[in-house]
Amino acid sequence: MPRLSLFFLSLLLVSQAEAQQPDSVIRSIFSEALTDTTAYHHLRWITKNTKGRLPGSGEALLAVEYTRQALIDAGADTVWLQEVSVPHWKRGEEKAVIISDASGRSELTIAALGLSVGTAEEGLTAGVVEVHSFDELAKMGREMIGGKIVFFNRPVDDKLINTFAGYGGAVNQRVQGPSEASRYGAAAVIVRSATHALNDFPHTGVTRYAADIDPIPAAAVSTIDAGLLSEALKKDPDLRIHLLLTCKNLPDTVSYNVIGEIRGSSRPGEYITVGGHLDAWDNSEGAHDDAGGCVQSIEVIRLFKKLGVRPQRSVRAVMFMNEEISGTGGRAYAAQAMERGEVHYAAIESDRGVMAPRGFTFEASGERLLKLKSLAEWFGPYNIRDFDQGGGGSDIAPLKQLGTLLIGYIPEIQRYFWYHHSANDTFEQVNIRELQGGSAAMAALIYLLDIYGY
Amino acid sequence: MPRLSLFFLSLLLVSQAEAQQPDSVIRSIFSEALTDTTAYHHLRWITKNTKGRLPGSGEALLAVEYTRQALIDAGADTVWLQEVSVPHWKRGEEKAVIISDASGRSELTIAALGLSVGTAEEGLTAGVVEVHSFDELAKMGREMIGGKIVFFNRPVDDKLINTFAGYGGAVNQRVQGPSEASRYGAAAVIVRSATHALNDFPHTGVTRYAADIDPIPAAAVSTIDAGLLSEALKKDPDLRIHLLLTCKNLPDTVSYNVIGEIRGSSRPGEYITVGGHLDAWDNSEGAHDDAGGCVQSIEVIRLFKKLGVRPQRSVRAVMFMNEEISGTGGRAYAAQAMERGEVHYAAIESDRGVMAPRGFTFEASGERLLKLKSLAEWFGPYNIRDFDQGGGGSDIAPLKQLGTLLIGYIPEIQRYFWYHHSANDTFEQVNIRELQGGSAAMAALIYLLDIYGY
Secondary structure, three states, X not given: OHHHHHHHHHHHHHHHHHHOOHHHHHHHHHHHHHOOOHHHHHHHHHHHHOOOOOOOOHHHHHHHHHHHHHHXXXXXXXXXXXXXXXXXXEOOOEEEEEEXXXXXXXXXXXEEOEOOOOOOOOOEEEEEEEEOOHHHHHHHHHHHHOOOEEEEOOOOOOOOOOHHHHHHOOXXXXXXXXXXXXXXXXXXXXXXXXXXXXXXXXXXXXXXXXXXXXXXXXXXXXXXXXXXXXXXXXXXXXXXEEEEEXXXXXXXXXXXXXXXXXXXXXXXXXXXXXXXEOOOOOOOOOXXXXXXXXXXXXXXXXXXXXXXXXXXXXXXXXXXXXOOOOOHHHHHHHHXXXXXXXXXXXXXXXXXXXXXXXXXXXXXXXXXXHHHHHHHHHHHHHOOOEEEEOOOOOOOHHHHHHXXXXXXXXXXXXXXXXXXXXXXXXXXXXXXXXXXHHHHHHHHHHHHHHHHOO | OHHHHHHHHHHHHHHHHHHOOHHHHHHHHHHHHHOOOHHHHHHHHHHHHOOOOOOOOHHHHHHXXXXXXXXXHHOOOEEEEXXXXXXXEEOOOEXXXXXXXXXXXXXXXXEEOEOOOOOOOOOEEEEEEXXXXXXXXXXXXXXXXXXXXXXXXXXXXXXXXXXXXXHHOOXXXXXXXXXXXXHOOOOEEEEEOOOOOOXXXXXXXXXXXXXXXXXXXXXXXXXXXXXXXXXXXXXXXXXXEEEEEOOEEEEEEEEEEEEEEEOOOOEEEEEEEEEEEOOOOOOOOOHHHHHHHHHHHHHHHHHHHHHXXXXXXXXEEEEEOOOXXXXXXXXXXXXXXXXXXXXXXXXXXXXXXXXXXXXXXXXXXXXXXXXXXXXXXXXXXXXXXXXXXXXXXXXXXXXXXXXXXXXXXXXXXXXXXXXXXXXXXXXXXXXXXXXXXXHHHHXXXXXXXXXXOO
């Protein structure tokens, strides 16, 4: 059957020619992503209908169901939920009022920290001590701190170009501050919001009580009101604050990772994961953090399916649950992969906001890093140039034990902390084109990684 | 006096050592820019107090006076105004209503194009023909176009990564469309806003009537209402639009470029210019376009002065007048430079919005371009990496005849056309940190160009 053989030969040649021209595939990925509004509509639905989606909430379950359906609609070959044990913390009433003989009463804009215990029902009233570091706290000691509200007021360092480094330099006040203050007998903690923004949004986030301390109530205050409080303390060091927090920790409950998979053509047992986290702070629509990363990951599936690009390896989009509080979603995903003996070649996380794409960071070094950096050449036409060594993300980090190549998606980050963990993180703060570009960038990288196997 | 000589020698060595360490100077430029709010406050004042600052307006004169004072406050050695002849176009009432036997009346969100003539006092009512190109217009000819309102509805191509190229592919409908339609006897023109955004802001901009046609009234319609009108035309091709525009062209008047100069230490007769344009569309606060570029340029002066960085060449910040309508400010600046025999070594324009800094484009080639691109290494720590061949900007373009090196400041541009020429271009859409980064980038580049003289 020479004619039939010729036919198959020509098919093979076309297929090889296509494999040798990734630039046309990448072009088609960007063109489709930049002209389709599916991901943007998903983002709108999640942010507007599931606000309050803390890990243990009903809103989170609604987001689970919505994205499960979205993955089916995107054309994933298989879609399933993975059970995850999650904490169940509930915000309640929250109020802080300065009481000063000199300047009267003024209310502060605050938000309880995640996992914080509440105050007594009637609240508490105490003097305030402003500190800027744990060293300063230790020097003051129990004598000056005991019974007081500790006000951590070290700002983010605006001079650091990497805004995540700036955030990282301030956020220990939120995460460990309440525990450290409790060691010296503090009554409660108020912490300056860990943000570059000077505005009136409190930025919440988790606090972690050490095992050996008495948990004390803790809240973030907006940066404007942190300045106001600091000024008030200068005028009247004896001022007191009345603090009321009715937040509480309920028993752990069950939620889910949502997973959608395209089965690989020739290496279906090897996986490339792309994901974001579905949970978000309850005071926020969680558009940039991180509904955006989720809908971009769903869009990667849609792009492959729509364009008929079939990867050799299986590609999974994962909506991780409980990134914000205790990371059980990421750990459950890696644990199950290990248990099943899955080979996880690479994983990409989108959890730095959905601003315009700039590049990727790779947890790699030496020769491998050089090869990965060489992939940047494919992205030149899309102004995506930053291929650097750096971290992947907290949801995919547990895959490290499987030898997985961990990759962080890096958008423009200068304004991210204006939104992060606050009511300012809304759908309206996301630009559709910047969202779309991120989906395309991740799809293109997965496509290239699958070809080259670096 | 061996001791004194030694003293002077050591001074010289220190000075040379400093000259060899541009990285510390650049670091100080970024640190100062990122922690100072002067430019941001200037931006707020200009956007909130001089809205409506078309070239011939009183608001423009208020912006002239404000920035003159701001340049003095920034520490410029000399500040002056340069007279510029400008057009004086005034928007008036503007209204467009669809009248359809099938679907009744519905109002469209429009904005008259700059320089457009008005309709008769009572407005005009005519049928509508939708076209997407001048070819299509020519094919239809006078028979189908005569007496009609031509509706240009070709959208921006979302697939183009360079959003300015996308804009460039659509904007001839606004600039030449009314003239082209007039050639076939059209009564008026309605043009789809040249923007990637799907929203209800009309984006205005100048139209240029050819010398050999009868000017006809012209307005931009929001992209949402362009879609609505197109749908309405499908349902009822016989619908009419009632259009009322009372805009008018008054006689030319006088306005000013605002110039602030730092006198160069050793080559004061050679100039480096940095600028933006002070005029803006009257329906807009003109924050991104281009009060931002102006305040960044003033900030360059402030940074040099505050940090005691004294350039060899004279550095000028220029607020150009009348970029939006007919570019007389840029031409007047170059003409005077030529007349006075000034040597203009380089000029940078910031007129692509004030999003996060990405790099610069240089109107250079060959060996010179390679040298200029090599300056990117200094900007790596600031994530400013895009040093490419490309255009400078329309205000500095006339300096080309003096052999000036023309440079465009390039911020992130994916979302720029969401704001451009519309009421959506407000102070609130500018992030302080992205603004500050741009000032620092331009100051650092001027500092390096002055040292290396490429």
